[in-house]
Amino acid sequence: MATVTAPIKVDAETDQLISHAAHFLQRSKKDVVDAAVREYAETHRDLIQSGVLEALRTLDGSTKSAVSLLTGLSATEIDELGGIDS
Structure with a gap:
């Protein structure tokens, strides 16, 4: 790959958590964020997949x-x- x-932008508190984790795990901040996102996506795979299918x-x-889909408005509301010109 x-x-x-x-x-990416995170708030100061999250950045501090990432920094501490990186320091104590002796990894880069990039590695910590990469591992966290991959773990989160794997843990929530079913929810993500159902959202995509919907x-x-x-x-x-x-x-x-x-x-x-983008606005949350129904076809009737649009x-x-x-309406929308075709």
């Missing part, structure tokens, strides 16, 4: 379905607001 540098079920290839 290729390495990509993509900065999103795919709501998408039918139309702009309206994409807007509905129509009431003026």
Whole structure:
């Protein structure tokens, strides 16, 4: 897998937790965050997968379905607001 540098922003308290963990585990902050995210994603794999499947079920290839998914508005609510030109 290729390495990509993509900065992330966390609050000061979280940064301090990462720093302490890295120091006491003798690992880099990057390694601590990488391991934590991978563990979190694995632990919540079922929830993530069900969210992805639900999103795919709501998408039918139309702009309206994409807007509905992104905004949380129903197709009826979108129509009431003026609809979407095809």
